[in-house]
Structures are given as C-alpha cells and as structure tokens.
Amino acid sequence: MDVLTALNPGAEYSTKQLQFILGAWIVGSAFERKDKISLQNGDVSEDDYTKQSIYALLYSLYSSMGETRSETGATYQLTFNTWGYTWPESWGPCPNSPSDPQRFGKNAYTGLYQFDAVKEYVKARDGRVSVVELGCGTGAGAHHVCSHVLPKCTYEAVDMQQAAIATCRRKFVPELGGRLVATRADATRVAIPDATADFLAVCETHVTEMAGRTTPEDRRFFENARRILKPGGYLVWGNAIPDSTWQPCFDLLKDIGMKQIEVRDVTAEAVKARDEDAGRVDAYVEQCLDRFYGFRIPVLGEKRRAEARLALYNFYRNPGTNLYENMRNGTDSYKVVLFQKPA
Numbered sequence: 001m002d003v004l005t006a007l008n009p010g011a012e013y014s015t016k017q018l019q020f021i022l023g024a025w026i027v028g029s030a031f032e033r034k035d036k037i038s039l040q041n042g043d044v045s046e047d048d049y050t051k052q053s054i055y056a057l058l059y060s061l062y063s064s065m066g067e068t069r070s071e072t073g074a075t076y077q078l079t080f081n082t083w084g085y086t087w088p089e090s091w092g093p094c095p096n097s098p099s100d101p102q103r104f105g106k107n108a109y110t111g112l113y114q115f116d117a118v119k120e121y122v123k124a125r126d127g128r129v130s131v132v133e134l135g136c137g138t139g140a141g142a143h144h145v146c147s148h149v150l151p152k153c154t155y156e157a158v159d160m161q162q163a164a165i166a167t168c169r170r171k172f173v174p175e176l177g178g179r180l181v182a183t184r185a186d187a188t189r190v191a192i193p194d195a196t197a198d199f200l201a202v203c204e205t206h207v208t209e210m211a212g213r214t215t216p217e218d219r220r221f222f223e224n225a226r227r228i229l230k231p232g233g234y235l236v237w238g239n240a241i242p243d244s245t246w247q248p249c250f251d252l253l254k255d256i257g258m259k260q261i262e263v264r265d266v267t268a269e270a271v272k273a274r275d276e277d278a279g280r281v282d283a284y285v286e287q288c289l290d291r292f293y294g295f296r297i298p299v300l301g302e303k304r305r306a307e308a309r310l311a312l313y314n315f316y317r318n319p320g321t322n323l324y325e326n327m328r329n330g331t332d333s334y335k336v337v338l339f340q341k342p343a
C-alpha cells in the first residue's frame with residue numbers, strides 16, 4: 001500500500017481503517033525499491049505522490065485525531081490546512097488572538113478581504129455578499145469568514161476531498177443557519193451557475209504548483225472561477241507557490257479577461273509564521289505518530305516513523321525542510337492578490 005498515491009479522495013477513512021492502511025504502508029517498506037521521502041529534508045518528488053491520495057490521508061487523519069494539544073497545552077482540532085502568515089504590521093492591529101493555535105490560517109483567510117476595493121464593495125452591499133471558495137479543505141476558513149469577516153455573507157465551500165467536506169458538514173455547516181453550503185466536487189468542473197458569486201476565494205488551494213508555467217488544470221480552474229463570478233466581482237487569492245509561477249498565472253488571468261487590481265507580498269510574514277508555529281507542528285506530528293500502532297514495530301516502524309515525521313514537517317513547511325527553505329531563499333513566495341471580472 002502506497003499512501004502517497006493509492007488513497008481515494010471519495011472516501012473518509014475511519015481510525016480503524018487508517019490503522020490498517022498505515023500498517024500496510026509500514027510493512028510494505030520492506031519491499032520498496034527506492035525511498036520516496038527524503039530523510040534529509042522530507043521532500044517528496046512530484047512524480048511520487050498525488051494530491052488526491054495525500055489529502056485523502058490528511059483529512060481522514062485530522063478527523064480521526066479529534067481534539068489535540070498544542071505546545072502550550074491549548075486544546076484544538078486541526079482544521080486549517082493552511083500555512084498562513086503573521087499579520088503584516090502595515091495592515092493595522094491583528095484581528096486574531098495571539099494564543100490561537102490556528103491563528104496563521106485565520107490570518108490568511110481574513111487577509112483575503114483586507115483590500116480597500118473589497119471593503120468598499122462589501123460596504124456598498126451592506127455586507128450581503130455571496131462567496132464561492134474553490135479548495136476549501138475542511139471549511140475552517142469558510143466558517144471563520146462567515147463568523148468574523150463577512151458576518152452577513154452566504155458561502156459555498158468546494159473541495160474534491162470527501163473527508164474534508166464531511167468534516168465541514170459535521171462541524172461548521174450546522175452552526176451557520178443555512179449560510180454555509182459544503183460541496184464535494186473538482187473545482188475545475190463544479191456545477192455552480194454562471195455569474196453568481198461576488199467573491200471567488202482561493203486560499204492555498206493545491207493548483208499552480210509547477211515552476212515557471214501554468215498547467216491545463218490551472219487554466220480550467222481559473223476559467224471556472226471567472227465563469228462563476230458576477231461581472232464586477234473579485235477573485236481573492238492567497239498562496240505560497242514558486243515565485244516564477246506568479247507571472248504566468250497573472251498572464252493567464254488577464255488572457256481570460258480578468259483585471260489585475262493589487263498584489264501583496266507576505267513571504268516574510270509567512271516565514272515568520274512557520275518559525276512561530278514550529279512548536280505546535282512538532283507537538284501535533286508526535287501525537288499523530290503515537291496514535292498509530294504500526295509505528296511501534298521495530299525497525300520497519302521506526303524507519304516509517306522517521307519518514308512520516310519528515311514528510312509532515314515538509315508539508316507544513318517547518319523550519320529545516322525543503323519547502324521552508326524554498327520560501328526563505330525566494331524560490332517560493334507568498335502573495336495575496338486581487339483580480340476583478342470587469343463589469
């Protein structure tokens with residue numbers, strides 16, 4: 001069993017199933033011809049994983065872990081699958097609590113709506129705006145926006161992963177009195193009617209990952225985003241991606257008729273967030289590894305434990321990993337961008 005490629009985005013795996021899946025992955029290491037996870041920096045080559053499988057594992061894992069403890073002892077359920085950033089000083093006081101273990105993810109979602117043009121648009125409609133998010137994960141950000149950022153909005157949150165959408169429906173949808181809808185779909189094909197959203201939100205969605213170019217999936221993703229937006233509506237998008245990919249994305253967006261309004265670089269704040277978040281990430285990863293019995297198997301279990309720890313650290317861009325270094329040395333940059341569909 002190769003957990004990097006074999007899991008199903010249409011499934012939500014129970015703890016019992018995860019024990020079995022991880023057990024099979026651990027035993028399978030005896031027959032593996034090459035190590036797919038670097039033991040230096042946790043890197044996994046693009047050819048050795050699929051996002052369908054990785055996120056199927058992660059969202060089932062988050063749900064199975066339930067409440068965990070941060071490094072300071074605060075209890076929380078991990079739902080923000082977001083690197084995020086520290087709140088830039090020039091944006092004014094940080095709206096999210098400094099002791100919240102998921103504050104960087106909350107900052108990233110709040111930050112999508114910090115542009116003056118966005119604030120004016122929302123004010124002109126007395127806050128009654130509609131949002132569609134593509135790649136919402138568990139809907140933690142959708143819940144944060146509906147509760148604290150746009151308290152009068154309606155919101156449709158879309159992700160390809162069943163385990164994430166199931167978490168959203170259990171944990172966040174019931175609290176919001178019909179304002180939040182969670183939809184499982186491929187964001188490049190989701191059947192939302194044309195010209196219905198005031199805002200199309202994209203927060204660290206796993207697209208636009210290829211250095212220096214866009215892919216056919218990226219084009220379909222943005223064409224669908226444009227189609228869903230009302231004329232005059234805004235694409236609000238934040239992510240850390242290869243620095244060389246931003247301009248090809250901007251060119252693609254202009255090519256499909258979107259207008260660039262503003263681009264903000266928050267890479268320094270994103271690195272700072274990873275530094276400040278390292279203790280919480282360490283604590284979370286150890287609790288995950290302790291939960292699954294296979295990692296206690298001598299030799300094979302210990303080897304996979306080391307690989308899983310490093311792969312998770314890299315995924316979270318923890319200091320010392322490949323993805324962290326990429327952000328520190330400028331290979332990757334975190335930007336928050338605003339595009340408008342002309343009226």
Ligand SMILES: C[S@@+](CC[C@H](N)C(=O)[O-])C[C@H]1O[C@@H](n2cnc3c(N)ncnc32)[C@H](O)[C@@H]1O
Nearest residue numbers: 080081082135136137159160186187203205206
């Ligand atoms: C790093 S996670 C971020 C999730 C969420 N926005 C958050 O910040 O917690 C990337 C997400 O993009 C989703 N994703 C990537 N490609 C997608 C697609 N074509 N359709 C729907 N979801 C997609 C993944 O399933 C995953 O949930």
